[in-house]
Amino acid sequence: MTARRQPASSLNSRRAEICRKVAQIFCDRGFDATSVSEIARSLGMTKAGLYHYFVSKEALLFEIISFGLDRVHDEVIVPVRAVRDPEERLRQLVIRHARIITRAQGAVASLTDEIHALPPPARKKVKQRMRVYFDLVRDTLTELKVAGRLRRVDVTVAAFSLLGTIVWLPRWFRHGGRLTEEQVAKEVANLVLGGLLERQGLTIESPLARRRLSPARRMPR
Amino acid sequence: MTARRQPASSLNSRRAEICRKVAQIFCDRGFDATSVSEIARSLGMTKAGLYHYFVSKEALLFEIISFGLDRVHDEVIVPVRAVRDPEERLRQLVIRHARIITRAQGAVASLTDEIHALPPPARKKVKQRMRVYFDLVRDTLTELKVAGRLRRVDVTVAAFSLLGTIVWLPRWFRHGGRLTEEQVAKEVANLVLGGLLERQGLTIESPLARRRLSPARRMPR
DNA sequence: AGAACGCTACCGACCGGTCGGTCGGTCGGC
DNA sequence: GCCGACCGACCGACCGGTCGGTAGCGTTCT
Numbered sequence: 267m268t269a270r271r272q273p274a275s276s277l278n279s280r281r282a283e284i285c286r287k288v289a290q291i292f293c294d295r296g297f298d299a300t301s302v303s304e305i306a307r308s309l310g311m312t313k314a315g316l317y318h319y320f321v322s323k324e325a326l327l328f329e330i331i332s333f334g335l336d337r338v339h340d341e342v343i344v345p346v347r348a349v350r351d352p353e354e355r356l357r358q359l360v361i362r363h364a365r366i367i368t369r370a371q372g373a374v375a376s377l378t379d380e381i382h383a384l385p386p387p388a389r390k391k392v393k394q395r396m397r398v399y400f401d402l403v404r405d406t407l408t409e410l411k412v413a414g415r416l417r418r419v420d421v422t423v424a425a426f427s428l429l430g431t432i433v434w435l436p437r438w439f440r441h442g443g444r445l446t447e448e449q450v451a452k453e454v455a456n457l458v459l460g461g462l463l464e465r466q467g468l469t470i471e472s473p474l475a476r477r478r479l480s481p482a483r484r485m486p487r
Numbered sequence: 488m489t490a491r492r493q494p495a496s497s498l499n500s501r502r503a504e505i506c507r508k509v510a511q512i513f514c515d516r517g518f519d520a521t522s523v524s525e526i527a528r529s530l531g532m533t534k535a536g537l538y539h540y541f542v543s544k545e546a547l548l549f550e551i552i553s554f555g556l557d558r559v560h561d562e563v564i565v566p567v568r569a570v571r572d573p574e575e576r577l578r579q580l581v582i583r584h585a586r587i588i589t590r591a592q593g594a595v596a597s598l599t600d601e602i603h604a605l606p607p608p609a610r611k612k613v614k615q616r617m618r619v620y621f622d623l624v625r626d627t628l629t630e631l632k633v634a635g636r637l638r639r640v641d642v643t644v645a646a647f648s649l650l651g652t653i654v655w656l657p658r659w660f661r662h663g664g665r666l667t668e669e670q671v672a673k674e675v676a677n678l679v680l681g682g683l684l685e686r687q688g689l690t691i692e693s694p695l696a697r698r699r700l701s702p703a704r705r706m707p708r
Numbered sequence: 709a710g711a712a713c714g715c716t717a718c719c720g721a722c723c724g725g726t727c728g729g730t731c732g733g734t735c736g737g738c
Numbered sequence: 739g740c741c742g743a744c745c746g747a748c749c750g751a752c753c754g755g756t757c758g759g760t761a762g763c764g765t766t767c768t
Contacts, residue, residue, distance in 0.1 A: 280743090296603060298519030302728060314730080315744045323728065379600070382517060417681055423666070423674045430655025431648040438647045445644070453644045460638060461682015501717090523754060535756080536718045544754065 281319055282333070284309060289330045289373040297327055297380040327380060328388045334374035335395045341366055343402060352409040353463065357455050359403065363432050364451035372436020403428060407462070415464055428458050502540055503554070505530060510551045510594040518548055518601040548601060549609045555595035556616045562587055564623060573630040574684065578676050580624065584653050585672035593657020624649060628683070636685055649679050 288305055302323055306316040320326040342362045349355040367375045378396065381389050404425040410416040416424075431454060439450055509526055523544055527537040541547040563583045570576040588596045599617065602610050625646040631637040637645075652675060660671055 296519060298517060299604065301726075303726090311743095312745055313728085314746075317729070318743060383520065419678055419681075420666075420674050423671060424678060426655065426659045427652040427675060427678055430652045430658075432651075434647065434651025434655065437651075445641070450644060453641050454648060457640055457645060457648055457682060460640075461678060522752080524752090532717090533719055534754085535720080538755070539717060542755095 281329070284316075284319060285326075285330050285333045288326060289334065289377060290371070292327065292330065292380065293371065293373040293376045297377075297383045324384060324388070327377075328384055328392075331377050331381065331384075331392055332395075334370075334377055335392070337366055337370075337374055338363065338399060339395075343399060347402070352406050352413070353415060353459070356403075356406050356410070356462075357459055359406070360428070360432065360455040360458055361451045364435060364454050365447060367432060367435050368439050368441075368447035368450060371441075375433045375436055378433075400425065400429070410463070416462055417464055419462060424462060428462075431458060502550070505537075505540060506547075506551050506554050509547060510555065510598060511592070513548065513551065513601065514592065514594040514597045518604045545605060545609070548598075549605055549613075552598050552602065552605075552613055555591075555598055556613070558587055558591075558595055559584065559620060560616075564620060568623070573627050573634070574636065574680070577624075577627050577631070577683075578680055580627070581649070581653065581676040581679055582672045585656060585675050586668060588653060588656050589660050589662075589668035589671060592662075596654045596657055599654075621646065621650070631684070637683055638685055640683065645683060649683075652679060 287309060291300055291305060291308055302316065303313050305326075306313045309316065316326075320329070342359060346355055346359045346362065349358055378392070381392050384392065404421055407416065407421040407425055411421055435450070435454070439445075439447070441447065445453070508530060512521055512526060512529055523537065524534045526547075527534045530537065537547075541550070563580060567576055567580045567583065570579055599613070602613050605613065625642055628637065628642040628646055632642055656671070656675070660666075660668070662668065666674070
């Protein structure tokens with residue numbers, strides 16, 4: 267129930283392979299609705315064989331969720347933290363997160379819905395890691411706000427709304443549709459950024475040409 | 488598995504009462520993770536007693552989901568369709584939808600996640616009703632776009648993103664927190680509208696948008 | 709008036725089946 | 739010859755669902 271990021275021995279690569287496949291299964295059919303025998307059959311082994319790798323169904327779920335959170339950590343949090351400009355950081359964050367979510371057909375995002383099936387200690391760990399990510403989003407928004415580059419919005423509500431938009435992606439996006447995952451990621455980023463930032467050349471902009479605050483709009487109602 | 492909107496006989500009022508309570512239970516613990524005996528116990532009756540009202544666990548779920556969709560129909564779709572101006576219609580839609588979702592602690596929204604537990608015919612009916620709602624959102628956006636009042640965004644992506652923001656609300660909003668459900672509904676509406684519309688002093692900005700630099704206090708869920 | 713009836717609302721006991729999980733192996737490669 | 743990978747057979751618990759009742763109550767028959 268612990269274990270994260272051991273060196274890739276043959277055991278661990280097999281574990282990772284199992285994690286990836288089972289993530290998809292849990293994502294498609296739901297954790298509770300999927301029996302261990304079904305999982306094993308999909309993997310071409312028996313239930314007893316599967317239990318060679320995982321001590322319980324819950325432990326398997328925990329490892330899968332942690333695996334997904336690792337992806338977010340490695341491919342979103344770490345690269346994005348290196349971006350200094352908060353606007354560009356936010357854009358990168360949305361695009362990167364949207365991309366891994368559409369790529370995995372929501373396996374990463376949707377599985378976090380299943381945390382309720384975890385025993386409380388494991389649930390707490392997952393929540394803590396999610397919290398770190400949320401703070402990154404909100405802190406970036408706060409940074410923009412302090413710089414006067416954000417519209418008059420509540421940063422907490424904005425952060426949650428942004429995340430809601432992203433995690434909802436797998437519910438409607440389908441590969442091979444009108445838009446590619448790359449296009450959707452960019453479209454969502456523009457939508458979100460455009461909605462949050464003070465309007466003024468909102469895609470490519472020079473940081474000089476910005477008002478410090480927006481005290482009044484023309485024609486207030 | 489059919490049945491909708493009979494006159495309120497004593498039987499139906501009891502059914503509705505059961506629906507409301509069980510909706511909360513399913514929402515808290517999940518459909519698959521909740522046994523029929525648990526449900527019955529929470530209602531102060533036995534399993535056999537519960538089966539007097541519903542022919543199956545799935546039928547119970549279907550009735551609950553339909554009940555939630557009825558709420559959206561009566562309190563969002565119908566009143567909002569009467570609004571002629573598309574901008575005001577969209578604002579009303581967001582506010583009304585956000586309000587019933589926070590009011591019911593997400594019972595309405597979250598249960599639609601459980602459609603996968605329904606047998607295909609019932610699932611199809613639910614999806615059709617959800618589709619009607621989605622079309623209302625997208626058509627409104629298209630109307631705005633045609634009138635040149637929308638930023639350069641893809642209306643389909645925008646519609647799904649908007650809905651994602653709303654259905655994600657119950658994951659983080661808690662009653663008795665910093666914001667009331669009314670404030671959150673308005674804030675979200677401003678956020679969404681502001682992000683979509685051509686800027687021109689068109690949002691009524693909420694007084695909540697004052698800077699808040701204090702650290703985080705809550706997590707999703 | 710009151711016995712008889714019908715019907716709703718519900719219960720205790722029980723059913724076949726499946727669940728997550730265990731255990732004593734077997735077998736192939738180092 | 740040992741050890742990691744895996745299997746077939748099996749377990750008790752619990753699942754969704756059924757069945758034969760019955761307590762209570764309004765209506766009807768006499």
